[in-house]
Amino acid sequence: MSHDTSPEPRTKESGGFLGHIFGHRAHANPGHETHPGSSAKSTLDLGDIQGLILRGYRMPMVRHFLLTVKTPAAARQLLGRLVNGDESDAPQITTAEDWHVGFAPGPGDNPADLPRRKPDYCLNVSVTWPGLVALEIKDRVPALSFKSFGAFVAGAAARGSLVGDTGASAPQNWIGAFGTGTDHVLVTLHAMSPDAMKTYSDRLSALFSQGNAFQEIWRTDGMALMQIVDGKPVLTSKVPFGYTDGISMTTIRSGPERYTQDHQEPCEPWLFLLQDEAENYFVPEPRELGLNGSFAVFKMIETDVVGFENFLQSNKDKIDPELLAAKLCGRWRNGVPLALSPETDSPPGGIPLEQLNNFEYVNADGSGDPRGLRCPVGAHMRRVNPRGQPITGQSQAGGSNNTHRLIRRGLPYGPAYDPTQPYDGIERGILGYFINSSIENQYEFVLGHWVNDSEFAGAVRLNPKAKDPMIGTQDPYESIFAIPQANGAPPIKITGFSSFIKTKAAAYCFLPSITAIKFISNLG
Numbered sequence: 001m002s003h004d005t006s007p008e009p010r011t012k013e014s015g016g017f018l019g020h021i022f023g024h025r026a027h028a029n030p031g032h033e034t035h036p037g038s039s040a041k042s043t044l045d046l047g048d049i050q051g052l053i054l055r056g057y058r059m060p061m062v063r064h065f066l067l068t069v070k071t072p073a074a075a076r077q078l079l080g081r082l083v084n085g086d087e088s089d090a091p092q093i094t095t096a097e098d099w100h101v102g103f104a105p106g107p108g109d110n111p112a113d114l115p116r117r118k119p120d121y122c123l124n125v126s127v128t129w130p131g132l133v134a135l136e137i138k139d140r141v142p143a144l145s146f147k148s149f150g151a152f153v154a155g156a157a158a159r160g161s162l163v164g165d166t167g168a169s170a171p172q173n174w175i176g177a178f179g180t181g182t183d184h185v186l187v188t189l190h191a192m193s194p195d196a197m198k199t200y201s202d203r204l205s206a207l208f209s210q211g212n213a214f215q216e217i218w219r220t221d222g223m224a225l226m227q228i229v230d231g232k233p234v235l236t237s238k239v240p241f242g243y244t245d246g247i248s249m250t251t252i253r254s255g256p257e258r259y260t261q262d263h264q265e266p267c268e269p270w271l272f273l274l275q276d277e278a279e280n281y282f283v284p285e286p287r288e289l290g291l292n293g294s295f296a297v298f299k300m301i302e303t304d305v306v307g308f309e310n311f312l313q314s315n316k317d318k319i320d321p322e323l324l325a326a327k328l329c330g331r332w333r334n335g336v337p338l339a340l341s342p343e344t345d346s347p348p349g350g351i352p353l354e355q356l357n358n359f360e361y362v363n364a365d366g367s368g369d370p371r372g373l374r375c376p377v378g379a380h381m382r383r384v385n386p387r388g389q390p391i392t393g394q395s396q397a398g399g400s401n402n403t404h405r406l407i408r409r410g411l412p413y414g415p416a417y418d419p420t421q422p423y424d425g426i427e428r429g430i431l432g433y434f435i436n437s438s439i440e441n442q443y444e445f446v447l448g449h450w451v452n453d454s455e456f457a458g459a460v461r462l463n464p465k466a467k468d469p470m471i472g473t474q475d476p477y478e479s480i481f482a483i484p485q486a487n488g489a490p491p492i493k494i495t496g497f498s499s500f501i502k503t504k505a506a507a508y509c510f511l512p513s514i515t516a517i518k519f520i521s522n523l524g
């Protein structure tokens with residue numbers, strides 16, 4: 001992943017961009033996401049908010065544990081130990097505070113000092129509605145109310161058809177206990193190294209069954225993809241299909257993280273944190289349980305990489321395979337956005353790292369790329385975040401579509417695709433969380449109305465059968481991706497392709513605040 005458009009050279013410098021992403025160094029180059037103690041003073045109660053909502057941990061490894069409640073009282077107690085501040089008793093849930101607060105400083109660390117290194121692990125916990133019931137919160141808290149959050153209460157399986165989880169992706173085909181009602185609690189452990197992963201994973205496994213609190217019913221691992229550079233394995237921020245990810249980040253007004261410029265209005269905190277200022281929901285009751293919480297859709301998505309590569313090659317008579325890959329996503333596979341460089345992934349002079357997300361599709365005066373000659377209106381990125389593009393429901397050019405924004409926290413699973421072994425039969429994909437305050441108005445809206453439908457594009461008439469070519473649920477008899485051409489030339493029409501992804505598991509989860517977890521553990 002290199003951002004000066006000359007692919008890969010940066011990977012040689014372990015202290016370079018990748019060192020910055022996955023390295024232990026907490027301080028990074030200016031203008032990009034950092035964890036300096038000096039981060040702009042956020043007005044949000046960072047110590048009460050689970051870290052992954054507001055921060056990208058940029059750790060190369062993750063393990064997700066799915067637990068079912070066995071003994072409710074013991075399970076509630078155990079959750080309380082994950083926020084009691086005593087690392088020696090149990091690994092502690094990571095908050096959104098700067099690194100060095102809340103973690104036992106390493107030997108010789110002076111807590112007052114600016115952090116010199118990231119912690120070895122980060123821990124977070126989320127609960128499904130059946131989990132809240134199994135923890136007896138519904139029984140013990142008569143005032144309990146999630147009235148604005150019907151999707152969360154109904155669950156991912158019941159809502160699958162709204163987001164394209166049909167056919168091979170249908171809930172009855174999901175793995176483990178997902179969607180069965182015994183999928184109660186997801187524990188997510190990020191780690192900097194295999195040693196740290198083993199250490200903290202073993203500690204957690206031992207804890208889960210204490211007092212017969214929980215039973216672990218499934219686990220899976222994600223890991224940043226490796227690439228061999230000069231004979232040495234190097235971590236990348238590539239995702240399956242060969243794209244560079246982790247460039248478009250969602251800036252939250254008065255959040256703790258600063259991202260590179262992106263022409264977009266910062267998002268209001270209530271879009272990702274349950275806050276009283278919200279415009280389209282009431283904070284769940286009681287407030288101790290609801291405030292500063294959030295919702296996350298956990299998803300495990302399998303990717304048909306060989307199918308995707310064959311698809312690119314099978315259309316090379318119509319369009320260069322790498323250009324097609326770029327048109328499908330909205331970025332060339334090295335991360336360069338079509339909006340800034342429609343002809344090549346290596347524009348002369350390159351594009352600086354901090355400019356890779358600094359583009360707009362349609363400016364307030366209607367200029368830019370309204371017809372999608374640079375980046376197709378139907379491309380993945382332009383569907384999932386149309387930025388200033390006028391769309392159904394928001395017809396102002398250059399306007400904001402922030403009410404449907406998402407925060408993505410994921411990592412690939414399975415090894416990097418090896419084109420010399422196309423049919424190695426190894427499953428690959430992405431797993432992680434899509435974070436939002438309203439699952440209905442953000443996650444479901446994006447997948448239901450923008451990814452799997454084409455009415456969204458307002459004045460730009462897309463083929464009504466057209467869906468997101470990369471992640472849409474396709475019927476090969478109807479699938480179509482039209483690539484507009486300049487000078488009145490007819491669009492290049494790509495048809496007959498199937499879905500390139502399959503949902504393997506999904507869960508609608510509540511990310512309780514630290515106060516909420518203490519509230520749950522004090523329910524006796």
Ligand code: HEM
Binds near residue numbers: 245302385429447501
């Ligand atoms: C295997 C499945 C997927 C792959 C390979 C994929 C790949 C990508 C890539 C390469 C980018 C551009 C990188 C960046 O700008 O940071 C991107 C952006 C994005 N994707 Fe996906 N994606 C997948 C599934 C999804 C799903 C299921 C959703 C939402 C429900 C989603 C939402 C987004 C969003 C919101 C952006 C940022 C767009 C922006 O802010 O401009 N993606 N995705």
